[in-house]
Amino acid sequence: QQITVTAGIRGIVMEIIDQQRVVIETPAAQIFGIASLGNDCYGVTRLLTLDPGEPITEAMIDAQSMYAVLIGGSGISAAALRKAVENQVRGIIIGSISESVLREFFQWTKRLPFLPGLRNWQWVSQTDSPLTIVLTEGIGSAPMATPLFELLANNDRREVYIESNTSLRHPHRRPRVIIPLSRSSNTSLEPPRPPLRIGATVRLLDHDHLGRIGRVRSLPALPQRIPAGIRTAAVEVLLDSGEAIWLPRSCIEVIA
Template sequence: MTLFNPEGIPPIVNSTMVRVERRLPYPGEILVRQGSRVEPEDIIARTLKPVNPQIINVARQLGIPPRGVLRAMRHKKGVKVKLDDVLARAPGLFGRSCSVPVSGMIADIDSETGYVTIAPDPVEQTLLAAMRGLVMDVIPYEGVILETPAAQIYGAFGMGQERSGVLRLLALEPHEQIQPQQIDAQSAYAILICGSSISAEALRRAVQEQVRGIIVGGIEEHELRAFLGVQQLAGWQTGLQTWQWPQVSEPQLTIVVTEGFGVRPMNHATFELLSAQDRQEVLIDGQTSLRRPLRRPRVIIPLLRAGTGQLEPPRLPLRVGATVRLLDHKCLGQLATVRSLPTAPRSLSSGIRVVAVEVSFAAGGSAWFPRTCVEVVS
């Protein structure tokens, strides 16, 4: 698959002004004002999350016909009930009873089927700022927009929701592979900086130690499938328009892969930037979307003081001699140097005719790629 930078921003930005939108899943109450300063653990909004209704087969539990349920009910429709309250009782001295499985309101009593529906009480859900910054704008009932001076890194792909934590350097070199025994109790609630790859066993150990996130250069496809519990390859072998993650439960940590599938040493510039910010608070977002709106996983490192960064960092020009990262599926994440930039379209090995760029590899050799398949690193 070919990945694109949705904003055209360089994949590595040492200093810029980052804006992050924090939204509630449902309309709710915003607890901060425009201009307020927030810390990562501050609660900035809250809402009530609806819960799926509970349907109970009262007739079966009491051993009575459905038409007798209405008479056996101890509460009427629309009444609030609490957990373990007696919901219904069969007639007779030794009649069986049915308890309320969840606190809520009786939404329906069906005397034809014997089913009773309970609408559970909504659950309060809070929204954390997840990063240090300034509230630039408030979206009424929905969320806020935070702004902070920060360094920013875009990954090739990732998975998992937004999480914040303290960076912890595990790999001393970009090509180092992380072993499960390196992840210990000191990694709890941290974002781990790994090297070229990580195994499924190490990921499971990270979940066990309550690690919040993993930043790694690459990961073997079979190791990721083993961690997710996906047996088939069909979930991955789809086109750009239909690509999506296999239907698995949300992982308990966020993963950002900076280079691509396989054992891939982390880009030196990326590794140096992350290493320099060891023990600093960061925000990590693994959400990836290849359809509109396009979305790349990213790491945001708030800086203690603002530099000369701009809200829209300047785009680095594609020129001869520039270092680029390849986004083609065969060479995803590899670094190369621009060798030539012809303006006329060129026919590639696939048969398509596009405006292309010739790049040379450090190991030797050169290749042609569409200009949309490269992004300038430096």
């Protein structure tokens, strides 16, 4: 019996594993979110906002959004989510979403399995969602990080694939947005993750600075004592405010 499985992304099959899985290679731009709801999906990006701090409103969504993956800034309303479902939108990528919007849209009546602001909250990745929602910053009203927004905006009207699986416990998994690029001869391919180095632009993933952008100021070879009181592989990051902080290397993501 022949079974056809949609790959969801254009590329070249490089490896077949156990006659059940394949490895597909493609030049692509990619970003990692903090969390997501819904299944893996693919579509064509449609930029709805011009600023990473601007939310998606109901009026922005129309019939042209059908089968698209919408890109917004700081958030979205429950009414806009309902209209997106009505127009068969496949996915939405935004900076954050408020707890009240989640409760209203999913009609949750019981206590949520997470509380914003606490360090031990659990994500609701198994929620049956009619469309895929990717959050790049988390719960609340934070705008999308500018480098991420600019990358998505520069790839408006392109095919996109979203790996939506989120796991906050081991093994940790964060949602990934993949935008295949042309294989033309003038395409400059970069490593999937830029190397950690002094001067690198990084995105902070720790609880107190989630989503903020900074630059690596120092990168000691030996373990350092951080404010939590432990010694670990650490990096000193200079924030836009001029403040310098020490973080475990696991709490940063190199973006440039």
